[in-house]
Amino acid sequence: xxxxxxxxxxxxxxxxxxxxxxxxxxxxxxxxxxxxxxxxxxxxxxxxxxxxxxxxxxxxxxxxxxxxxxxxxxxxxxxxxxxxxxxxxxxxxxxxxxxxxxxxxxxxxxxxxxxxxxxxxxxxxxxxxxxxxxxxxxxxxxxxxxxxxxxxxxxxxxxxxxxxxxxxxxxxxxxxxxxxxxxxxxxxxxxxxxxxxxxxxxxxxxxxxxxxxxxxxxxxxxxxxxxxxxxxxxxxxxxxxxxxxxxxxxxxxxxxxxxxxxxxxxxxxxxxxxxxxxxxxxxxxxxxxxxxxxxxxxxxxxxxxxxxxxxxxxxxxxxxxxxxxxxxxxxxxxxxxxxxxxxxxxxxxxx
Amino acid sequence: xxxxxxxxxxxxxxxxxxxxxxxxxxxxxxxxxxxxxxxxxxxxxxxxxxxxxxxxxxxxxxxxxxxxxxxxxxxxxxxxxxxxxxxxxxxxxxxxxxxxxxxxxxxxxxxxxxxxxxxxxxxxxxxxxxxxxxxxxxxxxxxxxxxxxxxxxxxxxxxxxxxxxxxxxxxxxxxxxxxxxxxxxxxxxxxxxxxxxxxxxxxxxxxxxxxxxxxxxxxxxxxxxxxxxxxxxxxxxxxxxxxxxxxxxxxxx
Numbered sequence: 001x002x003x004x005x006x007x008x009x010x011x012x013x014x015x016x017x018x019x020x021x022x023x024x025x026x027x028x029x030x031x032x033x034x035x036x037x038x039x040x041x042x043x044x045x046x047x048x049x050x051x052x053x054x055x056x057x058x059x060x061x062x063x064x065x066x067x068x069x070x071x072x073x074x075x076x077x078x079x080x081x082x083x084x085x086x087x088x089x090x091x092x093x094x095x096x097x098x099x100x101x102x103x104x105x106x107x108x109x110x111x112x113x114x115x116x117x118x119x120x121x122x123x124x125x126x127x128x129x130x131x132x133x134x135x136x137x138x139x140x141x142x143x144x145x146x147x148x149x150x151x152x153x154x155x156x157x158x159x160x161x162x163x164x165x166x167x168x169x170x171x172x173x174x175x176x177x178x179x180x181x182x183x184x185x186x187x188x189x190x191x192x193x194x195x196x197x198x199x200x201x202x203x204x205x206x207x208x209x210x211x212x213x214x215x216x217x218x219x220x221x222x223x224x225x226x227x228x229x230x231x232x233x234x235x236x237x238x239x240x241x242x243x244x245x246x247x248x249x250x251x252x253x254x255x256x257x258x259x260x261x262x263x264x265x266x267x268x269x270x271x272x273x274x275x276x277x278x279x280x281x282x283x284x285x286x287x288x289x290x291x292x293x294x295x296x297x298x299x300x301x302x303x304x305x306x307x308x309x310x311x312x313x314x315x316x317x318x319x320x321x322x323x324x325x326x327x328x329x330x331x332x333x334x335x336x337x338x339x340x341x342x343x344x345x346x347x348x349x350x351x
Numbered sequence: 352x353x354x355x356x357x358x359x360x361x362x363x364x365x366x367x368x369x370x371x372x373x374x375x376x377x378x379x380x381x382x383x384x385x386x387x388x389x390x391x392x393x394x395x396x397x398x399x400x401x402x403x404x405x406x407x408x409x410x411x412x413x414x415x416x417x418x419x420x421x422x423x424x425x426x427x428x429x430x431x432x433x434x435x436x437x438x439x440x441x442x443x444x445x446x447x448x449x450x451x452x453x454x455x456x457x458x459x460x461x462x463x464x465x466x467x468x469x470x471x472x473x474x475x476x477x478x479x480x481x482x483x484x485x486x487x488x489x490x491x492x493x494x495x496x497x498x499x500x501x502x503x504x505x506x507x508x509x510x511x512x513x514x515x516x517x518x519x520x521x522x523x524x525x526x527x528x529x530x531x532x533x534x535x536x537x538x539x540x541x542x543x544x545x546x547x548x549x550x551x552x553x554x555x556x557x558x559x560x561x562x563x564x565x566x567x568x569x570x571x572x573x574x575x576x577x578x579x580x581x582x583x584x585x586x587x588x589x590x591x592x593x594x595x596x597x598x599x600x601x602x603x604x
Contacts, residue, residue, distance in 0.1 A: 227453040231442040238440040241402050242454060243428030243502055349443075 018341040042317040050194035061202040063309025064209025070289035072260025078233040078296025085159040088283030089166040090133040094262035095269030096174040098129035114188030122184040130262030137258025178275035294348025362410035364400040371396040373561035383538045388558035398510045433499035437510040441483035454501040461503045468497035489520035506537045513547035525550045
């Protein structure tokens with residue numbers, strides 16, 4: 001009764017070839033970073049383990065932020081096939097809003113010192129701002145996108161239009177200067193690691209990302225709504241044919257996806273500041289992560305974030321110093337390499 | 352005769368400009384009814400149209416006397432049609448348990464709960480934590496049936512349940528169909544295999560080019576190779592070898 005398909009050996013070989021290439025590239029990179037990286041700003045890892053650990057932590061913490069933002073994007077796409085081009089706008093709007101809320105909580109608009117910021121005047125604005133953009137996301141979906149369900153191009157164009165409008169309105173409201181959300185005083189110091197100083201706030205950011213990731217995972221695996229969403233990603237029509245109200249599930253998913261963009265936006269505003277233009281940057285970041293990981297897959301978002309974060313952190317540190325400028329190319333080399341081996345991304349499936 | 356459970360009148364539908372269903376009419380009560388026909392005759396389109404997955408162009412569908420044509424699939428399902436689609440359409444990301452848990456809400460106290468499904472298909476109970484698509488073909492079909500049963504609908508709609516299954520598994524499904532009907536649930540089963548179709552339902556509707564061409568019975572169909580050839584064509588002539596009359600294998604083309 002077991003009728004698993006028989007795999008032929010030729011197919012096995014053909015399947016392994018691209019993987020072998022990838023392993024070779026990885027092996028070369030590992031050897032380079034460990035032993036050969038003379039003349040780079042970090043130096044070979046065996047000579048300077050401190051710099052290596054710091055770069056690794058940079059990679060992980062940035063990956064955490066990437067994951068929070070990209071998981072929201074991939075969740076919405078996975079279920080509804082909606083490419084939400086306004087995801088970056090929701091990110092930035094949450095950042096600006098959280099900064100404004102924090103300023104009013106602390107009672108100062110400029111020169112806020114970390115000591116002024118209690119943990120609650122960071123988490124409070126985070127939750128409020130994220131909830132606000134989540135509601136905005138639901139409104140956006142109910143008013144503009146619902147009627148065009150299944151028309152992916154139209155939905156993408158609508159969300160582009162929304163992102164342009166939001167960008168202008170944010171410029172009017174918050175001005176063109178970069179603003180920063182201030183980390184709470186409790187995490188604004190440094191720790192000593194292998195002889196290097198490392199910002200606790202970055203580790204805190206990683207912790208927040210882990211909490212968000214675990215919460216998302218529990219929600220998707222342990223709740224009925226989570227099961228329905230995963231089922232809907234696989235086969236939306238069948239979910240509906242089983243009597244499940246897809247409209248409600250879509251609205252909840254849009255809420256959560258936009259909420260994640262908001263949480264990411266507040267983390268990003270604390271980590272690198274909120275400024276006109278970071279909406280586009282973070283839309284692009286989300287796209288790169290989910291294309292690497294596979295559109296619609298949360299596992300893929302984890303893998304994509306880790307890979308992209310690693311490349312972003314390591315390439316400037318381990319390129320010969322005079323070539324550091326070219327490090328950005330490596331993000332796209334990563335994208336090309338992954339797509340050459342897995343055209344639908346690491347965990348993606350054909351639509 | 353009292354009001355039929357399901358009544359279909361002049362149902363038409365299709366994709367874009369092409370019309371696949373061309374005026375389907377039939378009605379059924381609490382019984383097992385088979386719809387049999389060759390590939391490409393519109394059998395799956397009929398199922399999808401009844402479920403609201405393919406839009407209805409014209410015609411009426413009444414379930415318990417209520418119009419359901421043109422309704423959203425979730426509304427049709429909640430009115431009482433439990434769908435077991437062609438190819439099972441299980442969820443690759445969900446385990447067996449999750450397939451059932453997802454639909455368990457509101458089943459308490461009704462005939463079909465996840466526990467009752469596991470009782471019906473003990474093999475599924477052994478594979479609770481396996482992924483939906485890691486199961487064997489037979490187990491997948493059991494899960495697809497079990498999942499549909501959790502809706503506790505008044506009509507179970509099955510599209511090619513025997514496809515790709517070993518005869519022993521088909522027998523299990525045949526048994527389930529008979530049990531459902533005995534318990535008062537109607538079953539509409541769409542098939543292109545004679546053996547499975549005739550074992551599941553005595554009343555058979557023959558579908559040709561988007562219409563119900565004829566109504567016959569399983570025994571009539573089994574006894575008459577000419578009828579089989581006319582309505583079911585080559586596919587069945589090959590398969591007819593395993594039916595008791597040993598019908599001829601001559602080709603029709």
